[in-house]
C-alpha cells in the first residue's frame with residue numbers, strides 16, 4: 619500500500635530508529651492508515667495501532683493483510699483498558715494526535731500504558747499564542763515551503779484533523795507535571811517532540 623510524505627511522516631524514520639533500540643511491544647496512538655505501524659513492524663515483537671476512525675482502520679487493515687505482528691484497535695485511546703504489567707508497551711508513540719484528546723488525561727494514560735523503562739515519544743502540534751510562537755512559525759514558513767517542494771509536496775492521507783488548543787508553554791507545563799523529567803523541544807514542520815523515559819520503579 620501507498621507510502622507518502624507530509625509533516626508527520628517526516629518524523630517516521632527518527633521514531634522507528636528510536637523504537638528499534640527497545641523492540642518489544644510498540645503502541646501507536648492515533649495510527650491513522652497505519653503507515654508508521656508498517657515501518658515499525660520489522661523492528662518490534664508486536665505493534666498495536668489504535669484509532670477511533672473506522673474508515674482509516676479499514677485502510678490500515680488492508681496494509682497488514684500479510685503481517686502477523688500488527689494489531690489494530692478501532693477505538694478511543696482514553697477508553698482503552700490499561701494492559702497488565704506484562705503487556706505494557708516498551709515504546710508508546712503518538713504523532714499529531716495528542717491535540718485531539720484532553721491533554722492531561724491523555725498524558726496520564728500514556729504514562730500508565732508504558733512499561734517501566736519504556737519510552738514515550740510524542741510528535742505534536744501546538745497553538746500559536748505568544749508573540750514568540752508567531753515569530754517562530756513565521757520564520758519557518760519559507761524553509762518549510764522549500765522542504766515541501768524538495769519532497770514533491772505534502773500528501774494528505776485523509777485522516778481526521780483538529781486545531782490545536784494548547785500552546786507549547788501550556789503543553790510543557792502539563793508534561794512536566796505528568797511526566798517529570800520529560801524532554802520537550804520545538805521541531806521543524808511546526809511540530810514539537812516530547813520524549814519521556816518511564817523510571818524502572820513502577821509508577
Ligand SMILES: C[S@@+](CC[C@H](N)C(=O)[O-])C[C@H]1O[C@@H](n2cnc3c(N)ncnc32)[C@H](O)[C@@H]1O
Pocket residue numbers: 626627647648649650651668669670671674693694695696712713714715718719775777778779780
Ligand atoms: C492528524 S491525524 C494523525 C494520524 C497519524 N498519526 C499520522 O501521523 O498521519 C490524528 C488521528 O488521531 C485520531 N484520533 C482522534 N482522537 C483519538 C483518540 N481519542 N484516540 C486515538 N486516536 C484518536 C484520528 O482519528 C486521526 O486518525
